[in-house]
Amino acid sequence: MPLVRIDTSDEWADFEVRLIGDAVFKTLQEVFSVPDGDKFQVIGRHALCDLNIASSFHGMEYSNQILLIQITLNEGRGPELKKIFYKTLVQDIQSVVNVRSEDVIVNLVEVCKENWSFGNGLAQLA
Amino acid sequence: MPLVRIDTSDEWADFEVRLIGDAVFKTLQEVFSVPDGDKFQVIGRHALCDLNIASSFHGMEYSNQILLIQITLNEGRGPELKKIFYKTLVQDIQSVVNVRSEDVIVNLVEVCKENWSFGNGLAQLA
Amino acid sequence: MPLVRIDTSDEWADFEVRLIGDAVFKTLQEVFSVPDGDKFQVIGRHALCDLNIASSFHGMEYSNQILLIQITLNEGRGPELKKIFYKTLVQDIQSVVNVRSEDVIVNLVEVCKENWSFGNGLAQLA
Numbered sequence: 006m007p008l009v010r011i012d013t014s015d016e017w018a019d020f021e022v023r024l025i026g027d028a029v030f031k032t033l034q035e036v037f038s039v040p041d042g043d044k045f046q047v048i049g050r051h052a053l054c055d056l057n058i059a060s061s062f063h064g065m066e067y068s069n070q071i072l073l074i075q076i077t078l079n080e081g082r083g084p085e086l087k088k089i090f091y092k093t094l095v096q097d098i099q100s101v102v103n104v105r106s107e108d109v110i111v112n113l114v115e116v117c118k119e120n121w122s123f124g125n126g127l128a129q130l131a
Numbered sequence: 132m133p134l135v136r137i138d139t140s141d142e143w144a145d146f147e148v149r150l151i152g153d154a155v156f157k158t159l160q161e162v163f164s165v166p167d168g169d170k171f172q173v174i175g176r177h178a179l180c181d182l183n184i185a186s187s188f189h190g191m192e193y194s195n196q197i198l199l200i201q202i203t204l205n206e207g208r209g210p211e212l213k214k215i216f217y218k219t220l221v222q223d224i225q226s227v228v229n230v231r232s233e234d235v236i237v238n239l240v241e242v243c244k245e246n247w248s249f250g251n252g253l254a255q256l257a
Numbered sequence: 258m259p260l261v262r263i264d265t266s267d268e269w270a271d272f273e274v275r276l277i278g279d280a281v282f283k284t285l286q287e288v289f290s291v292p293d294g295d296k297f298q299v300i301g302r303h304a305l306c307d308l309n310i311a312s313s314f315h316g317m318e319y320s321n322q323i324l325l326i327q328i329t330l331n332e333g334r335g336p337e338l339k340k341i342f343y344k345t346l347v348q349d350i351q352s353v354v355n356v357r358s359e360d361v362i363v364n365l366v367e368v369c370k371e372n373w374s375f376g377n378g379l380a381q382l383a
Contacts (some may be wrong), residue, residue: 057300077240249314
């Protein structure tokens with residue numbers, strides 16, 4: 006159910022973005038109890054001219070290896086669980102690739118459960 | 132008003148993704164009563180290494196020709212109408228290209244009507 | 258906090274999409290009071306075959322230089338402020354590049370403030 010978009014620079018190698026994606030999925034399973042197989046991820050690696058990002062915000066400094074992780078998922082997780090998610094996500098990604106913790110940016114977009122079809126024209130969660 | 136993102140592999144040809152997009156628009160018109168001309172679609176064809184998708188979920192098996200169709204649209208359609216949309220969408224896409232029904236994944240993101248501008252700096256629906 | 262996706266054709270040059278992105282950020286700051294440094298933009302320049310857009314809608318005529326600007330941001334801005342945003346956005350973009358006002362399409366997606374992490378695994382706005 007989560008649809009994950011990971012946008013970053015083209016400085017990451019194929020195997021690295023795959024590791025990052027799998028780490029995101031691991032955290033989704035661990036913290037948000039996403040079921041097995043519920044992995045739908047689109048990775049966009051961009052030339053630097055197509056990433057227009059400030060060098061710093063909220064005391065963070067960003068590098069060319071910034072990861073913009075936008076996750077569309079079902080509503081219902083509370084603020085405290087989301088905080089655990091962000092913290093765990095950084096740890097899980099850092100356990101597989103070399104990335105600065107400041108470079109992990111996350112945005113959640115919440116939808117209701119009838120807003121998904123996982124194939125065969127069915128609304129599997131409704 | 133619907134902004135449609137179709138993300139898939141680069142195994143689809145130019146004319147095929149255009150047919151798929153037009154089929155999505157046909158279903159939006161038929162089931163969700165989207166007006167003529169309300170077609171705004173961005174198609175992303177990705178190398179397989181940039182699509183990180185489980186091979187199966189909810190009893191579905193996915194292939195390299197999986198279509199991830201994310202549609203941002205106005206709120207207000209009920210669950211039953213959405214179910215009809217998913218079912219019709221698969222039929223409409225299959226009427227123009229050869230795709231497995233399991234490979235059609237849909238996600239709806241709903242917004243309110245003042246969240247659109249279709250040009251000239253106006254909020255045409257507000 | 259706003260995550261901005263600008264999708265357009267590959268007819269725009271590097272420096273032009275950067276100017277457009279910076280104009281979007283200027284308007285976000287002016288009208289929506291977005292703070293300094295809160296600039297997270299992903300620009301997608303596509304071959305025309307991957308942009309499936311009707312030639313006209315709501316009396317607008319669209320060209321190959323159409324800009325699809327999707328902005329995920331915090332909820333809370335009212336309809337009147339959004340109208341000012343759309344109007345100002347066109348002016349700000351036109352002050353830096355040559356674009357038809359009809360070609361500026363905007364969609365806002367609103368989320369709650371705990372749905373962001375800007376690095377270090379923190380929910381900075383929650």
